[in-house]
Amino acid sequence: xxxxxxxxxxxxxxxxxxxxxxxxxxxxxxxxxxxxxxxxxxxxxxxxxxxxxxxxxxxxxxxxxxxxxxxxxxxxxxxxxxxxxxxxxxxxxxxxxxxxxxxxxxxxxxxxxxxxxxxxxxxxxxxxxxxxxxxxxxxxxxxxxxxxxxxxxxxxxxxxxxxxxxxxxxxxxxxxxxxxxxxxxxxxxxxxxxxxxxxxxxxxxxxxxxxxxxxxxxxxxxxxxxxxxxxxxxxxxxxxxxxxxxxxxxxxxxxxxxxxxxxxxxxxxxxxxxxxxxxxxxxxxxxxxxxxxxxxxxxxxxxxxxxxxxxxxxxxxxxxxxxxxxxxxxxxxxxxxxxxxxxxxxxxxxxxxxxxxxxxxxxxxxxxxxxxxxxxxxxxxxxxxxxxxxxxxxxxxxxxxxxxxxxxxxxxxxxxxxxxxxxxxxxxxxxxxxxxxxxxxxxxxxxxxxxxxxxxxxxxxxx
Amino acid sequence: xxxxxxxxxxxxxxxxxxxxxxxxxxxxxxxxxxxxxxxxxxxxxxxxxxxxxxxxxxxxxxxxxxxxxxxxxxxxxxxxxxxxxxxxxxxxxxxxxxxxxxxxxxxxxxxxxxxxxxxxxxxxxxxxxxxxxxxxxxxxxxxxxxxxxxxxxxxxxxxxxxxxxxxxxxxxxxxxxxxxxxxxxxxxxxxxxxxxxxxxxxxxxxxxxxxxxxxxxxxxxxxxxxxxxxxxxxxxxxxxxxxxxxxxxxxxxxxxxxxxxxxxxxxxxxxxxxxxxxxxxxxxxxxxxxxxxxxxxxxxxxxxxxxxxxxxxxxxxxxxxxxxxxxxxxxxxxxxxxxxxxxxxxxxxxxxxxxxxxxxxxxxxxxxxxxxxxxxxxxxxxxxxxxxxxxxxxxxxxxxxxxxxxxxxxxxxxxxxxxxxxxxxxxxxxxxxxxxxxxxxxxxxxxxxxxxxxxxxxxxxxx
Numbered sequence: 057x058x059x060x061x062x063x064x065x066x067x068x069x070x071x072x073x074x075x076x077x078x079x080x081x082x083x084x085x086x087x088x089x090x091x092x093x094x095x096x097x098x099x100x101x102x103x104x105x106x107x108x109x110x111x112x113x114x115x116x117x118x119x120x121x122x123x124x125x126x127x128x129x130x131x132x133x134x135x136x137x138x139x140x141x142x143x144x145x146x147x148x149x150x151x152x153x154x155x156x157x158x159x160x161x162x163x164x165x166x167x168x169x170x171x172x173x174x175x176x177x178x179x180x181x182x183x184x185x186x187x188x189x190x191x192x193x194x195x196x197x198x199x200x201x202x203x204x205x206x207x208x209x210x211x212x213x214x215x216x217x218x219x220x221x222x223x224x225x226x227x228x229x230x231x232x233x234x235x236x237x238x239x240x241x242x243x244x245x246x247x248x249x250x251x252x253x254x255x256x257x258x259x260x261x262x263x264x265x266x267x268x269x270x271x272x273x274x275x276x277x278x279x280x281x282x283x284x285x286x287x288x289x290x291x292x293x294x295x296x297x298x299x300x301x302x303x304x305x306x307x308x309x310x311x312x313x314x315x316x317x318x319x320x321x322x323x324x325x326x327x328x329x330x331x332x333x334x335x336x337x338x339x340x341x342x343x344x345x346x347x348x349x350x351x352x353x354x355x356x357x358x359x360x361x362x363x364x365x366x367x368x369x370x371x372x373x374x375x376x377x378x379x380x381x382x383x384x385x386x387x388x389x390x391x392x393x394x395x396x397x398x399x400x401x402x403x404x405x406x407x408x409x410x411x412x413x414x415x416x417x418x419x420x421x422x423x424x425x426x427x428x429x430x431x432x433x434x435x436x437x438x439x440x441x442x443x444x445x446x447x448x449x450x451x452x453x454x455x456x457x458x459x460x461x462x463x464x465x466x467x468x469x470x471x472x473x474x475x476x477x478x479x480x481x482x483x484x485x486x487x488x489x490x491x492x493x494x495x496x497x498x499x500x501x502x503x504x505x506x507x508x509x510x511x512x513x514x515x516x517x518x519x
Numbered sequence: 520x521x522x523x524x525x526x527x528x529x530x531x532x533x534x535x536x537x538x539x540x541x542x543x544x545x546x547x548x549x550x551x552x553x554x555x556x557x558x559x560x561x562x563x564x565x566x567x568x569x570x571x572x573x574x575x576x577x578x579x580x581x582x583x584x585x586x587x588x589x590x591x592x593x594x595x596x597x598x599x600x601x602x603x604x605x606x607x608x609x610x611x612x613x614x615x616x617x618x619x620x621x622x623x624x625x626x627x628x629x630x631x632x633x634x635x636x637x638x639x640x641x642x643x644x645x646x647x648x649x650x651x652x653x654x655x656x657x658x659x660x661x662x663x664x665x666x667x668x669x670x671x672x673x674x675x676x677x678x679x680x681x682x683x684x685x686x687x688x689x690x691x692x693x694x695x696x697x698x699x700x701x702x703x704x705x706x707x708x709x710x711x712x713x714x715x716x717x718x719x720x721x722x723x724x725x726x727x728x729x730x731x732x733x734x735x736x737x738x739x740x741x742x743x744x745x746x747x748x749x750x751x752x753x754x755x756x757x758x759x760x761x762x763x764x765x766x767x768x769x770x771x772x773x774x775x776x777x778x779x780x781x782x783x784x785x786x787x788x789x790x791x792x793x794x795x796x797x798x799x800x801x802x803x804x805x806x807x808x809x810x811x812x813x814x815x816x817x818x819x820x821x822x823x824x825x826x827x828x829x830x831x832x833x834x835x836x837x838x839x840x841x842x843x844x845x846x847x848x849x850x851x852x853x854x855x856x857x858x859x860x861x862x863x864x865x866x867x868x869x870x871x872x873x874x875x876x877x878x879x880x881x882x883x884x885x886x887x888x889x890x891x892x893x894x895x896x897x898x899x900x901x902x903x904x905x906x907x908x909x910x911x912x913x914x915x916x917x918x919x920x921x922x923x924x925x926x927x928x929x930x931x932x933x934x935x936x937x938x939x940x941x942x943x944x945x946x947x948x949x950x951x952x953x954x955x956x957x958x959x960x961x962x963x964x965x966x967x968x969x970x971x972x973x974x975x976x977x978x979x980x981x982x
Binding site: 100128159202215232257278283314 | 520522524526543544545546562563564589590591593618619620621622625641642643645646650651654655657658659661662665669672674675676677678679680681682683684691693694695696697698700701703705709710711717718719720722724731734735737738739740741746747749751753761762764771772773774777914935936938939940941942943944945946971972973975977978979980981982
């Protein structure tokens, strides 16, 4: 069918004015008078809907009058400018074809619904203003991230989802198996006989593609991953999901400084892209979801991120220990309350915290000369806390091996990883951006369940 | 560090000629004379390497002479044009910093290795010419796909990986669980007590995001997915992997014709993008992997795809039944040998086969007026066979329900899917593109294990 997207009408108004066009979309509302009526139609391509005027000249006038919210229609008519009205134009309908009716029990009648209720109809909620905006912006953020890295000649790497290793041992993992759970094959000693499983050994869903990503950075210099990751954590918070997407760039011949420059440019690029390409959605969020959002994002785009070492940050935070549930002192991991205090109260902008105690960071991070801290960096942003975690990687074979032994990691599980330090090792660094956190940050939405199309959390795996 | 990518030197030669630059990369080969030497350096950003000339003026001349293949170096010097040589320029090194040596047992010495051997070192193989080319092109294809859809205002949807349903019941699935496999919780009757599992019910890895994707198409009109999918099939072929990526666009107010137009434009767009942006890699494939590749792809870009109904295709194929292991007759599913014969021998170009018997296609495909066939389409390409499978979806509530009942599908499992036909149903269509098949098609690589960074197949889940 030759349909015009409503987006094109709004973006290229002049090209369509007084022309005959056909639009397909869904009824958002309808008002009837005796001899005419108005339908507000949304086709999902643009945040603003299109007003359709129809009159008794329609052959199916009475049927059209009876349309209700949610029905699908195909409208042909002329696009007429309406300089005096709120909307810039309307369609004067010659023909309204009813493509599909909407049953009277349609759950999205024209009234406000709570986000909680809308989560129970995740297949219908993208038809509401808020979720239309959230999921178009989510799509644009994803694209902006690809665009940013591809324009800089980074190679996009698909790291595996099913894995035989547990990477950094981070958090609980989901097991993947084809064995019959009613009757799991066992060895003589009662242990599970994984030789009977699909891969012939225990396998899990990945928690990070980083180690695999590093192998490609040592071939392509600059790479990024963008894919799903999983955590089987039994935590029911507004910021955790069992399945989420991560972006993990990895850069060779680069140190922590290069890593921070990359992270800052990426975040600014993505914010700019969304502000430019989804102004209607962003204004909506700013008015109805998170007042102050636009100020905050513009502030980020136009200012340098602050920088502070972990040691300095602890000194700053200790002065406010009366405000925290968990008291801060050197050596403890920063909690969300501390992170938010730093970025929201002390710096009032995004801040990089660097050089954490080695004890609270992963084995692969590069040991600093002080012998106590590692070249790690977390990027904290107002409203969220940590949005990015990264580090320069230990590139010295002996130091890495020693650290692994200290932590009881088995050398044979990391042969491929040690190889990278054996054959042409180069300083390198990388970071992980939680994609959903990024979407929350840019939209002002406060629950991760509301930025994932079909969220998976403890006890919840619907549709 | 202020490094220049070798890619930029080749793409913007004029900007760098006779300028001092610094490049970081890995030694591909080295030749020594008494007072000078040559190092061929690759930094992974460009298919062609860079020649570095060094001489005894280097403070570490003797050390540099001893470098071996795989070592990481950072070279500073002047880019000098070499009009008489094979390569367009070289660097005259003032300084060669040895970033990381390469142990003498480096497996990638300058000799040819078989693809089979390289699969055993999947963490190092992207450092070879072939795999550098494959994985850069893979990255570009992924980006071209995003670009194609985003330029057309399609919304990118992340459909879930962990799922409680089995979608079209296609193939064997991987189970996802956090239960202790040594001691799976059981109910009194001996069945598995899934209330103890993470999601409180049995869950699997998705085989397709289509049904979820449809819910978003009925909100955004045009959407696409691009994510991993899984099949636990015990098949050890060159075309099957347990984990692979799929692209699944879904378009509303659209029929099978629109679907084919979309598929054809997408494939042509992606081929053009790769031919333009990776000419060096594509020439390499054409010379060393698959002679005739460029002719074939140019032929695709410049010609319309052929179209034939299943019924016509069967008539054509029946005439050649003597050539097939499986004989063709109306009602049988086409095998790869038939698909390839159609596209390679009969049409000699990509071909859309449409309107298959409903018995061999999925429940959600739209029934044609003949009552026997459905509005399905497969796109077959030379060298591969099926690369795309799609259909117009059944948009009539009653017909869909009847078909589900015929096949014994439980209505309660598909409530969300039936809702789409109840509230503003619109004709819609979509297809699935196997991403790896697409990479194989564009590179000429013949084994799926060689186009996935870390392939997962039966018994194989390394790194």
